[in-house]
Every structure is written in C-alpha cells, then in structure tokens.
Amino acid sequence: MQIYITNTTVVVYLIDVCEEDILNHLNTIEPVIEEVRHLRKKQVEIRTIKMQKSDLIEHRVLRYLSDTDIALLRTAKSNDAVLITDDKKLIEAAKVNNVRVIDTPRLITVFAFNGVLDYEKALEILNDLSNVYNRKYAVEKAVRNLKEWR
Amino acid sequence: MKNVLVNVTVPVEVAEYLDEKAEELYITRATIARKFLIEHIEEVKVTEAREKGFSIRKVADMTRVRYDKVLEILRRTGVDAKEEKELEDYMDKTVEKLKKRK
Secondary structure, three states, X not given: XXXXXXXXXXXXXXXXXOOHHHHHHOEEOHHHHHHHHHHHOOXXXXXXXXXXXXXXXXXXXXXXXXXXXXHHHHHHHHOOOEEEOOOHHHHHHHHHOOOOEEOHHHHHHHHHHXXXXXXXXXXXXXXXXXXXXXXXXXXXHHHHHHHHHO | OOOOOOOOOOOHHHHHHHHHHHHHHOOOHHHHHHHHHHHHHHHHHHHHHHHOOXXXXXXXXXXXXXXXXXXXXXXXXXXXXXXXXXXXXXXXXHHHHHHHOO
C-alpha cells in the first residue's frame, strides 16, 4: 500500500477548506503535528510515522531547509513514501534525492484517479483550494487534468 | 515581544487615511499605523527570504512570522507564482506512476 507523508502546508490547506477527512489517508512526523496544533489550536487526526535517518545527497539545496524539512525528506526516503508538500524548495530537495513528491492539488487528482475521492468532490475541493493556495496556476492545472481525465 | 516607541512624521493625506481607517475599526490612529507598519515589514521580510530561496518553514523561523501567515503572504504577493517546469514535470511523473498503482 502506498505511503504518503505530508508536510504542514498540506494539513493547513485541508483544514482551511474543511476537508480533514483526507488526512485519514496520510501520515506525518511528530514535529508537523506539533506545528499544526500550534497554528490551528486543534489536534488533527493523522497517523504519525516514526522519523527515520536515511542519508540525503549532499547538495546546496539542503542549506535552504529547516530541520523539520530535512526530517520529512529523510523519513519519506527511508519509507519509499511519496512526500506531499506545497513548498517549492522542499519539492526541489525531494527531486535531488529521487524522492517521489506531489503537491496538494496533485494529491486531490491522484485520489480522484484512484477512486478515493469522486470526481465532483475532487473538483469542489480544488475550487475551494484556489482561494487559499499559494500557487494558483497549480490548482488550475490540476482542474484541467481532472476534466481531461474525466 | 518587547516594544519600542517610534515617532514618525507622515504627509497630511496619510494621516487622514489612517484616521479614516481608525474610525471604521474603532481604534486609534497609532494602533492602525502600527498594524500597517508591522504587516508591511512582515511582508517584506518574508518575500525577501523566499526570493533568496529558503523553504517556507525556514522563512517562518528566520523572520519569526507564523508559518500560516507566510503561506498567506506568499499567496497574496505572488512570490511563488512563477512556474518551475522541471519541478512540475517531476511531480507529473510521480502522478503518472501513482495512477497506475492500485
């Protein structure tokens, strides 16, 4: 079964568009749960995955990441998991380390493609996300992909 | 947070605008001026750090602006709006692999 490990951006966006149920399909590390608890003053229901210490490729991109970013990357790499994040710098670091990575709009489309979400629901979530998301073009692209697939 | 008193001189038009906004919100001119100043400085700090290439979390740590506020500033200012084709293509490949897996 595919493991998805999520960054804080994803959890915050899903809470903000009132789609916390999706978190049932995701995992994360303890620092992310603490961060979300601090930001949204609530305990989110999401599986915790133990932080791992896989080696990362020495690359200048690591200098631009925080300790939690690096912990997420290591854990995703150790578990051969898909990292879910909306942070371009973390996406770049995942690419450098051959860690599979997608953002929140793509997560919604993958869940639609694989039957976790129905088409109408996925479209609704993407439309809500477009109001809060930091990269509007990514949501527009996800909507187009979803409509083409349908 | 420790506070320091700052005295500034502004054009009449700016003072009139501050008074108008303060009246709408039932607060003082000084309070609204402080709010605008802090918001602007946070925005500048966040966008500068992001343009230097730091991750969202690292930007939040460095600027001491809340993580979700950093996200909101990035959205509002469009700092992340530029599409990076290599990263987009990499994520699209991941999507294709995930679609085939059941």
